[in-house]
Amino acid sequence: MIGNFLRTNRWAAVVLTFARIWxxxxxxxxxxxxxxxxxxxxxxxANAINNPVAKGDTIVYPNYVAFLENFAAPNIDVFNFIVPWGEVLVGLGLILGCLTTAAAFFGVVMNFAFMFAGTMSTNPMMVLISIFLFVAAANAGRYGLDRWVMPYLREKIKGLRKDGKSLNT
Structure with a gap:
């Protein structure tokens, strides 16, 4: 019921627009x-690896620490590029209402990465708002570029299917 309200109601779209822009x-x-x-x-x-989130002597997120040690730290230059530009792109997507659901999803992924590393700050609130945007789907971008982008993408996908081309190739 609330999901349907978030996905279809115009007043919900107005509230979601303000939340999305903020x-x-x-x-x-x-x-x-x-x-x-x-x-x-x-x-x-280095801090997240050397001081992981722990309960007593037990590391709470051992897989995340292993990811940081074995993949992220050795590829720090990639992450030094991806993190700031990812934040900029998520911000622009949400402000403009363009690919809003994707922007909200990647925002949640980044927020969880920060929380797994032990940073709280505003991350839980940002995740909560992002979940509402994600559930609202296209209605969250109704008053934004998604109003035109999403129908265009739907038509392109439909056209690919009619031509007999696979989306997987």
Whole structure:
């Protein structure tokens, strides 16, 4: 019932638009500060590896720590590029209402990565708002570029199917 309300109601779309723009601004501001400020995640990663979230002597997220140690830290240059630009793109997507559901999803992924590393800040609130945007789907971008982008993408996908082309190739 609430899912249907979020996905179809025009007044819900208005409220979601304000939430979307606020959340997008938070992402954009954070990401742009990193893009222009010489961001380096190596200290953050080293701290997350050396001081993981633990309950007593037990590491709470051992798989995440292993990911940081074995993949993220050795590829720090990639993450120094992906994190700030990812934040900027999520922010722009949410502010403009363009690919809103995808932007909300990737925002949640980044928020959880920060929380797995032990950072709380505004991350739980941002996840909660993103979940509402994600559940609302296209209605969250009704008053944004999704109004035109989503029908265009649907038609393109339909056209691919009619031509007998697989979307997997």
């Amino acid at each position: 959340l997008g601004w938070s992402w954009l501001k954070s990401g742009w500060g990193k893009v222009t400020g010489g961001f380096d995640a190596s200290g953050f990663m």
